[in-house]
Amino acid sequence: MSTPPGPSKGSSSSKPNGVGKAIAHIDLDGHNLPPSPAPSSPRNGRKYALATELVYTESKDQYGASSMPIYQSATFKQTSANGGSEYDYTRSGNPTRTHLERHLAKIMNANRALAVGSGMGALDVITRILRPGDEVITGDDLYGGTNRLLAYMAKNHGIIVHHVDTTTPERVRGVLSPKTTMVLLETPTNPLIKIVDIPTISKLVHDSNAQALVVVDNTMLSPMLSNPLDFGADIVYESGTKYLSGHHDIMAGVLAFNDPAIGDKMFFTINSTGCGITPNDAFLLMRGIKTLAIRMEKQQANAQAIAEFLESHGFRVRYPGLKSHPQYDLHWSISRGAGAVLSFETGDAHLSERIVEAARLWGISVSFGCVNSLISMPCQMSHASIDPKTRKERQMPEDIIRLCVGIEDVDDLIDDLSRALVQAGAVTVTLDGFHAIESARALAKVSIEDSDAAAAPS
Numbered sequence: 001m002s003t004p005p006g007p008s009k010g011s012s013s014s015k016p017n018g019v020g021k022a023i024a025h026i027d028l029d030g031h032n033l034p035p036s037p038a039p040s041s042p043r044n045g046r047k048y049a050l051a052t053e054l055v056y057t058e059s060k061d062q063y064g065a066s067s068m069p070i071y072q073s074a075t076f077k078q079t080s081a082n083g084g085s086e087y088d089y090t091r092s093g094n095p096t097r098t099h100l101e102r103h104l105a106k107i108m109n110a111n112r113a114l115a116v117g118s119g120m121g122a123l124d125v126i127t128r129i130l131r132p133g134d135e136v137i138t139g140d141d142l143y144g145g146t147n148r149l150l151a152y153m154a155k156n157h158g159i160i161v162h163h164v165d166t167t168t169p170e171r172v173r174g175v176l177s178p179k180t181t182m183v184l185l186e187t188p189t190n191p192l193i194k195i196v197d198i199p200t201i202s203k204l205v206h207d208s209n210a211q212a213l214v215v216v217d218n219t220m221l222s223p224m225l226s227n228p229l230d231f232g233a234d235i236v237y238e239s240g241t242k243y244l245s246g247h248h249d250i251m252a253g254v255l256a257f258n259d260p261a262i263g264d265k266m267f268f269t270i271n272s273t274g275c276g277i278t279p280n281d282a283f284l285l286m287r288g289i290k291t292l293a294i295r296m297e298k299q300q301a302n303a304q305a306i307a308e309f310l311e312s313h314g315f316r317v318r319y320p321g322l323k324s325h326p327q328y329d330l331h332w333s334i335s336r337g338a339g340a341v342l343s344f345e346t347g348d349a350h351l352s353e354r355i356v357e358a359a360r361l362w363g364i365s366v367s368f369g370c371v372n373s374l375i376s377m378p379c380q381m382s383h384a385s386i387d388p389k390t391r392k393e394r395q396m397p398e399d400i401i402r403l404c405v406g407i408e409d410v411d412d413l414i415d416d417l418s419r420a421l422v423q424a425g426a427v428t429v430t431l432d433g434f435h436a437i438e439s440a441r442a443l444a445k446v447s448i449e450d451s452d453a454a455a456a457p458s
């Protein structure tokens with residue numbers, strides 16, 4: 001039914017998204033196109049559609065190398081005793097890294113971007129601006145590592161962290177105070193796929209008397225699908241380990257900003273602590289970025305087909321490409337695609353474990369954004385660092401299964417998932433096909449009631 005096409009039906013004519021265009025939004029059923037896709041206002045001399053800009057670079061290499069070489073050197077010789085050269089030491093700067101950072105600034109709609117050794121490294125750089133007594137407002141559904149770093153800061157550095165349901169901007173307003181110095185948002189959230197209204201929250205934070213920075217983790221969408229700086233965020237960061245590199249062969253983190261003063265502070269920390277990306281990883285990240293548009297197009301078309309498949313068999317599916325997502329309109333007002341991560345529930349954690357372990361083509365692995373499809377149980381894997389009591393308080397279902405969809409043939413993916421569902425006993429097979437077992441169907445019913453409530457006028 002919904003937004004992006006099911007690629008198994010031959011949808012390759014869809015154009016990868018460009019500035020202001022929705023990605024891959026052929027409407028196979030003749031209905032249910034997304035509302036207006038999020039705008040993307042180009043900065044940094046962007047001339048072409050985003051899919052073009054991802055591959056287009058102007059080489060600064062002395063030989064005009066079309067692929068910026070890896071400057072595998074720790075030091076650079078100076079032209080005089082008092083310096084005089086652009087680079088001196090790779091911790092402070094390296095041509096391969098600079099090339100990547102300029103490219104990142106362009107595709108992230110930023111005045112400046114910086115690259116470090118991992119997504120958590122990027123968040124660490126950002127949180128170093130916090131001082132004891134500072135207050136941070138963040139979500140109640142967050143990547144486990146983000147939650148862990150904030151908990152560490154609260155325990156050891158006197159930072160006060162408020163976890164609220166950021167899907168309701170009023171909850172943010174409720175804890176915002178002059179002591180708030182950072183509001184940290186993730187959308188869609190990992191793994192509950194809740195959508196956060198970045199423009200409304202940014203406005204309310206900036207209009208308040210708090211001197212707070214709005215920081216957005218854009219890992220779940222990548223610059224291909226969203227540019228949160230355009231919606232008022234002060235800092236955007238991402239795990240480059242995911243979509244940007246796309247092959248799960250490097251760790252990387254990126255940061256982007258428009259305010260030069262913020263950029264200078266972040267650079268100071270990166271240089272002082274030595275967490276900048278290595279030349280080799282900068283090269284690999286740059287190479288990965290060039291295929292982001294085509295990978296994302298295929299990944300999210302596959303994800304759409306799989307979300308529809310699971311939903312049509314009676315499972316509760318969380319994916320913003322489905323009309324049943326309670327915040328479908330909000331998502332499409334701030335994004336140009338639904339991404340390729342979805343989650344679903346079965347009503348029974350042991351049953352979910354059996355499904356995950358029965359899958360063959362889907363690798364049991366943390367992470368997402370890679371060309372290979374992955375299946376995981378967040379409560380036991382990516383989010384295991386959040387203790388069970390907190391997970392329960394934050395309504396994180398122990399049975400939730402996360403699917404991170406890759407670029408394989410979608411029929412193979414669906415066949416393998418179907419076989420795993422049957423083998424695990426998650427479906428009952430009848431003459432007219434198969435249906436999710438009762439525990440899973442009951443959850444789907446609750447989710448329809450949720451989306452009806454979200455759609456009702458308040």
Ligand SMILES: Cc1ncc(COP(=O)(O)O)c(C=O)c1O
Pocket residue numbers: 118119120121143145146186190217219220238239240241242251252253
């Ligand atoms: C939403 C999100 N943000 C940040 C990170 C951290 O990235 P990295 O693993 O590159 O440190 C991850 C995953 O690890 C993530 O899922």
Ligand SMILES: N[C@@H](CCSC[C@H](N)C(=O)O)C(=O)O
Pocket residue numbers: 143145190365366367368381382383385
């Ligand atoms: N053992 C790791 C888990 C990494 S999870 C990676 C990714 N963000 C995901 O959501 O799958 C850790 O403790 O950080």
